[in-house]
Amino acid sequence: MNDRILLRGGRVIDPGVNVDAVLDVLVAGGVVAKVAAGIEADGARVIDATGCIVAPGLVDLHTHLREPGFEQKGTIATETLAALRGGFTTVCAMPNTSPAPDSAPAVEAIREIIQRDARVRVLQIGCVTRRREGKDLAELSELAASGCIALSDDGNPVANARLMRHAMELAAALGLPISEHCDEPELSHGGSMNEGRVSERLGLPGQPVAAETTAIARNIALCEMTGARLHIAHVTTARGLDLVAEAKARGLPVTCEVTPSHLFLTEESVFGAGQEPAYDTNAKINPPLRTESDRRALLAGLNGGIIDAIATDHAPHASEDKLQEFDDAAFGISCLETAAASVLTLVERGELDLVTAIRSLTFNPARVFAIDARIPGAGRLEPGVSRDLVLLDSGARWTVDPARLASKGKNTPLAGVELTGSVRAAVFDGMLAHELEAAHV
Amino acid sequence: MLDVRTQAAPTDAPAPTEWTRKDLLDTDTLSADEIALILETAEGMREVRSRPVAKVATLRGVTVVTLFYEQSTRTRASFEVAAKALGADVVNLTASGSSVEKGESLVDTVRTLEAIGADLLVMRHGKSGAPYLAARNTSAGVINGGDGTHAHPTQALLDLFTIRSHVGDLAGKKVVIVGDVLHSRVARSNLWTLLASGADVTLCGPATLVPRSLQGAAAEHGRCTVTTNFDEALEGADVVMALRMQKERQEKGLIPSLREYIAGYQLNARRLALARSGALVMHPGPMNEGIEISPEVAHGLTSVIEEQVANGVSVRMAILYLMATARHA
Numbered sequence: 001m002n003d004r005i006l007l008r009g010g011r012v013i014d015p016g017v018n019v020d021a022v023l024d025v026l027v028a029g030g031v032v033a034k035v036a037a038g039i040e041a042d043g044a045r046v047i048d049a050t051g052c053i054v055a056p057g058l059v060d061l062h063t064h065l066r067e068p069g070f071e072q073k074g075t076i077a078t079e080t081l082a083a084l085r086g087g088f089t090t091v092c093a094m095p096n097t098s099p100a101p102d103s104a105p106a107v108e109a110i111r112e113i114i115q116r117d118a119r120v121r122v123l124q125i126g127c128v129t130r131r132r133e134g135k136d137l138a139e140l141s142e143l144a145a146s147g148c149i150a151l152s153d154d155g156n157p158v159a160n161a162r163l164m165r166h167a168m169e170l171a172a173a174l175g176l177p178i179s180e181h182c183d184e185p186e187l188s189h190g191g192s193m194n195e196g197r198v199s200e201r202l203g204l205p206g207q208p209v210a211a212e213t214t215a216i217a218r219n220i221a222l223c224e225m226t227g228a229r230l231h232i233a234h235v236t237t238a239r240g241l242d243l244v245a246e247a248k249a250r251g252l253p254v255t256c257e258v259t260p261s262h263l264f265l266t267e268e269s270v271f272g273a274g275q276e277p278a279y280d281t282n283a284k285i286n287p288p289l290r291t292e293s294d295r296r297a298l299l300a301g302l303n304g305g306i307i308d309a310i311a312t313d314h315a316p317h318a319s320e321d322k323l324q325e326f327d328d329a330a331f332g333i334s335c336l337e338t339a340a341a342s343v344l345t346l347v348e349r350g351e352l353d354l355v356t357a358i359r360s361l362t363f364n365p366a367r368v369f370a371i372d373a374r375i376p377g378a379g380r381l382e383p384g385v386s387r388d389l390v391l392l393d394s395g396a397r398w399t400v401d402p403a404r405l406a407s408k409g410k411n412t413p414l415a416g417v418e419l420t421g422s423v424r425a426a427v428f429d430g431m432l433a434h435e436l437e438a439a440h441v
Numbered sequence: 442m443l444d445v446r447t448q449a450a451p452t453d454a455p456a457p458t459e460w461t462r463k464d465l466l467d468t469d470t471l472s473a474d475e476i477a478l479i480l481e482t483a484e485g486m487r488e489v490r491s492r493p494v495a496k497v498a499t500l501r502g503v504t505v506v507t508l509f510y511e512q513s514t515r516t517r518a519s520f521e522v523a524a525k526a527l528g529a530d531v532v533n534l535t536a537s538g539s540s541v542e543k544g545e546s547l548v549d550t551v552r553t554l555e556a557i558g559a560d561l562l563v564m565r566h567g568k569s570g571a572p573y574l575a576a577r578n579t580s581a582g583v584i585n586g587g588d589g590t591h592a593h594p595t596q597a598l599l600d601l602f603t604i605r606s607h608v609g610d611l612a613g614k615k616v617v618i619v620g621d622v623l624h625s626r627v628a629r630s631n632l633w634t635l636l637a638s639g640a641d642v643t644l645c646g647p648a649t650l651v652p653r654s655l656q657g658a659a660a661e662h663g664r665c666t667v668t669t670n671f672d673e674a675l676e677g678a679d680v681v682m683a684l685r686m687q688k689e690r691q692e693k694g695l696i697p698s699l700r701e702y703i704a705g706y707q708l709n710a711r712r713l714a715l716a717r718s719g720a721l722v723m724h725p726g727p728m729n730e731g732i733e734i735s736p737e738v739a740h741g742l743t744s745v746i747e748e749q750v751a752n753g754v755s756v757r758m759a760i761l762y763l764m765a766t767a768r769h770a
Contacts, residue, residue, distance in 0.1 A: 200652040203569035203591030203626060275470045279570030323548055325568035327589075 010049025014381040015359035030430030032386040057089030057388025059365040062311035069098025074316035074408040077117040082407035086336040087423040089388035090121040096154040102127035102138040104146040123149040144174040152179040168228035177229035187211035194267040194288040232256035238297030257311035260342040281329035283413040309365040316409020334409030344421025396422040460763035464576040464583040467592035468633040482759035500529035506559040510536040510566040523757035597630035599756040612639035620684030621650045627725045645674040649695040678716040682723040683708045686733040709735035
């Protein structure tokens with residue numbers, strides 16, 4: 001029954017071909033078989049999608065699965081289940097595992113676990129440098145040959161500009177994008193939150209905006225010099241976004257992503273809502289949550305098309321990693337299961353355009369890492385080709401309860417927050433792989 | 442949350458007849474009434490301390506644990522003397538030589554101390570916010586004895602107690618705090634109590650050591666100004682408080698040299714003459730005489746630095762008394 005499903009009467013949004021209409025969608029034979037009005041059930045299980053959104057399966061460019069090496073924080077099994085429940089049918093795994101995927105055998109070893117345990121499609125991002133140490137380049141052509149979708153040293157920015165230049169030269173020749181956490185470590189040095197009013201009030205070391213903007217400017221200059229595709233991971237500042245906009249206007253192969261956390265929250269979350277400071281380590285993320293004016297600039301950048309994709313930067317942690325002094329606590333937010341709802345909540349508030357939001361979670365990310373070239377129909381609802389879709393209930397209200405997350409990481413600053421929008425169902429690889437129980441809504 | 446509060450303004454709330462807080466973590470949320478209660482209680486404690494046998498049994502059976510993750514002479518000793526003067530049992534713990542060295546987390550340490558029977562926990566920690574984490578995870582009362590660069594509420598309260606006893610009402614009085622304001626928990630906590638008391642506060646130091654964003658907050662408030670010009674800042678000052686200048690700031694490139702710092706920001710006789718005649722000289726200690734303050738000013742006629750230390754015991758007795766009494770109420 002799960003391989004022949006008719007989603008009846010939903011609002012079908014397929015931004016890649018500018019479809020936004022109330023239609024039926026038939027999943028059969030392992031693919032999205034038909035998108036049209038008035039499709040006959042013909043034995044298929046019918047799901048009433050009235051009032052809901054039918055969209056391509058969501059694509060995440062920035063996911064931390066933690067396995068191998070950090071299984072106490074998350075495993076490929078638990079985190080891909082979290083992805084599925086969050087509507088993400090394709091995730092790109094960041095290489096900050098141990099061992100890190102800096103060679104073909106390391107990539108192969110991880111792929112074996114993925115093939116055994118993964119509940120959604122996992123694409124691997126390979127390292128730029130060996131062990132992500134920023135000293136010697138990894139064997140990039142070998143990583144490309146072993147199927148890596150992009151290159152990144154993840155949370156370790158490539159600090160050495162000369163090394164980054166050569167990495168980009170090689171990546172350009174291989175046709176692989178480099179996803180870079182743009183940060184000048186000498187400026188962000190030791191900072192555990194955004195530098196500004198809140199950090200000075202709390203006596204916490206801050207990361208200044210300039211740590212991000214100088215690194216973005218440097219990497220754009222190297223992109224221009226080498227012709228490599230530069231993907232700027234999780235842009236967080238208004239000024240950084242200006243630099244991206246300028247680079248795009250000049251036709252450089254630059255793309256960027258924003259996290260749902262930076263769209264939804266500000267540095268105030270570290271202080272908390274009370275009179276006394278909370279020092280909320282669940283709001284500790286790198287790069288840090290910024291100011292309200294940055295948040296608004298990010299929303300404007302997304303609505304205006306400067307930001308290509310919403311990527312989760314899902315970073316699950318064990319409770320002991322967060323139950324610590326703020327400076328010592330780990331960076332990161334577990335958010336695969338709240339991402340779509342945060343985004344839909346922003347849509348409901350009128351801060352974000354719905355079709356843009358869906359595009360930045362589907363078609364755009366599939367293009368940014370050229371995922372659609374490897375997985376035909378990814379990020380689309382192309383009849384006969386696409387294999388994933390998601391059913392979103394944009395009106396469902398629910399309150400985030402960390403204990404109910406499938407992810408091992410219960411580290412969310414949204415605990416107790418009411419969100420509008422849920423992932424009612426997800427089709428992965430032509431099968432109904434997730435369906436929200438009614439009691440859950 | 443970042444608004445500089447003006448607790449001194451008339452409030453509708455009735456004056457508290459008793460202390461109700463479980464913890465004392467900073468001065469920022471203290472009401473004017475709560476500050477008044479602490480200072481009034483401290484006056485009584487000062488009287489107790491002046492007696493021939495300066496010891497009472499008020500807190501007999503109360504266990505006070507001092508938990509110090511950072512070194513301290515005066516704060517730890519001051520709390521210990523204060524607790525013993527009230528008849529409490531005192532257990533002193535430092536991070537070195539304890540289970541902290543074996544990797545025990547702060548939360549586990551605090552829970553263990555509660556299980557042992559600690560009523561009040563006096564805590565110093567190098568990381569900002571650590572006492573908040575502790576307070577959330579224990580039913581013992583937590584007193585912040587200094588956390589990172591964030592807060593040092595008992596120092597601010599003893600400073601206010603000392604200023605009041607010389608200057609009286611602080612409304613319209615000018616207090617200058619000079620030095621490494623950015624990294625100073627003393628400056629932050631003092632800012633809240635001084636503003637609450639109606640004083641005008643000037644924060645002064647090299648551009649790298651005064652919080653940049655506070656300038657914006659200060660401008661909004663109007664009674665707090667931030668400047669890099671010490672000579673100008675001193676004009677009309679009733680109180681001048683010099684902060685400890687840590688030598689490592691030079692190593693980190695925040696100041697070109699101690700020599701240049703001394704030239705611009707040392708509180709010395711020439712500079713003190715720019716302040717109002719008889720202006721109080723204060724320092725939270727420990728001093729680097731010859732760096733942030735010259736010896737003749739540190740030990741001069743209007744210096745109240747040793748008095749600050751002595752008052753510290755009275756104020757901490759008041760805080761321990763109020764908090765222990767609230768627990769048993």
